[in-house]
Amino acid sequence: MTDSIFASLAVVVVNFGSCALLEENLQPLSRSAPGLAVVVVDNFTDTAEQAKVAELAEREGWQYLLSPTNLGFGGGMNVGVARAQQNGRTHFLLLNPDAAIAADQVARLLEVVCKHPLTLVSPRILRPDGSVWFDGSDLYLDDGRVRATRKRGEFLGARTTPWLSGACLLISDELWRRVGGFSDDYFLYWEDVELSHRVLQAGGAVAVCAEAEATHAQGGTQGTGQHSAGQAKSYSYYYYNVRNRLVYAARNLEGEDRRRWRRHSVVAAWEVISRGGRRQLLTSLRPLLAATRGLRDGFAYRLTPEATTVTIPAGTTRTG
Template sequence: MTHSESAKTAAGLVEVSVIIVNYGTDMLAIESINSVLAQKHDGRNVDVHVLDNASPGDDAARLRATFGGSDYAGRVTLYTETENHGFGRGNNIVLRALAEGERTPEYVFLLNPDARLENDAITILAGFLDSHPGAAAAGAGICLPGGAPVTAAFRFPSAMGEFARAANVGIIDRALKHWRIPLPPDLPRGPVDWVAGAAVMFRYDVLAEMNGFDEDFFLYYEEVELMHRIHQVGHDIWYVPEARVSHVEGAATRMRSGDTHRTVRPRYWYESWRHYYLKTHGRVGTLVAASACISGAAINNFISLLRRQIPRTPRHFSRDFGRFVLRPLVSVRKQVE
């Protein structure tokens, strides 16, 4: 890992450190960084930490050529990794570097490389946390590049929520609306279970208390599990849609929530799903949620067949769910016995 510059600004104590973890999206990451640097932040000292997660192209070189010069001294810190650590582990590398500095920031703002500020979201979120001491984190409202709002606040996953999401049938979705995991895109400001990791500000001290992200996760569900732990110790998570960020969803992962075509989910999605439920619901709760997910997917497949439509379940879902969720669960039981 290389550090191009100090984590602290020349003007004094950094109040907000922005962390951007990049993998193969260097041009979008450059836009994202510039959207932060272009804001005045109401006089707050803000610096940016960009970690390139061993991108397969020349991302690291391009980021270094753009932000490695003296003009960005104290404003942008670059980290170039030789291994793809995933999202949570990548953020943890920067969090550990911040902990080693002379002083730590008050807030940490996680921003996806395929996201950019549409207003001074950092000032809005920091101001909100200033005035709400019980809030450990605040998530921004997220829109598509064209301006259409998308869901950025959620309920914690549950068996009923998994069943409704997998079935994807109107009557079931309406009957189980109180368990529906995604909340409406036009949700007003308020406390929620968790917010999208694409644009969320945390109190640094709370992240330190939680020891950052759980490194069992490579990608997906790591922010959900982190915010679940934050709730468990009595802190609140808020959704603050006045802070606006646009997001080119899935630029790095090629997975988009609104996709109408069937894609194959990567192995790490299933593994992260299993990790999340085991850590938050235990083995029995994980099996219940898995059964609900499989049942909902079977209903979706059956109804799609009757309607002569393409199912909404991912391609090879039954095979991959069995291999990467159910089989390891059975192995855990055998090891315990």
């Protein structure tokens, strides 16, 4: 591969206590893709983690941006893309620390976006055992459920809209500016659902490139919002999945559609809790507490105007 293939591309990763994953997944990609820029936004966890990530970035020639506060996934991505834009990059690969993708697979995604700059594209994402983790998802507009696109045949006639997982996305600068990046209102989970919605509203398209594959190590981070059934989840997983379903409804639905989502919220919250397995409730009530607080805060959410500019955190360290 030549430098010119990746000369326009920056990989943007938001780190939160995931230095080992960056070394495992991001390092091989950056070393095998000459001309590729890498921007790591570090949502501060502790000084030891900060030092390790900063040292790794310096060694690999990555740009390292330290956020003094936790900006969440979408907020961190907005900061990273803003820095990549400052550096003249015009295509952005948004990548989770626990997602791995080879350079030739990135090239396939980049080819799609170069030909269709108003398309947001994702690869097929596999688990380490080769089974499918993500190959497209639909949002069901009647009740706010999300299901894999391959299950459409089971729900004929349902009103749906497609969305792509934020675990691995490639987007052009033109489309990013048109949609305004991620909303800061979500912090974690559902921001990728709304980004997909914004793309469609702006006249763009969302697509899964079946010829490109990435791998997702389940449980590595809390960044994607997708987990296997029965796997233990974090407090944040329950809280933000429950809350942000209601946030999405408040931001993007009107009238009876919004009211229908709200009426279905308790059932939806229980479904989120059940993803972690019901046995967990025998030892801890934290999932119920998180979901209850998510419902409370989701119902209380009120849409406010969002900032139109992104401020890169003061005290940024730049390497590379």
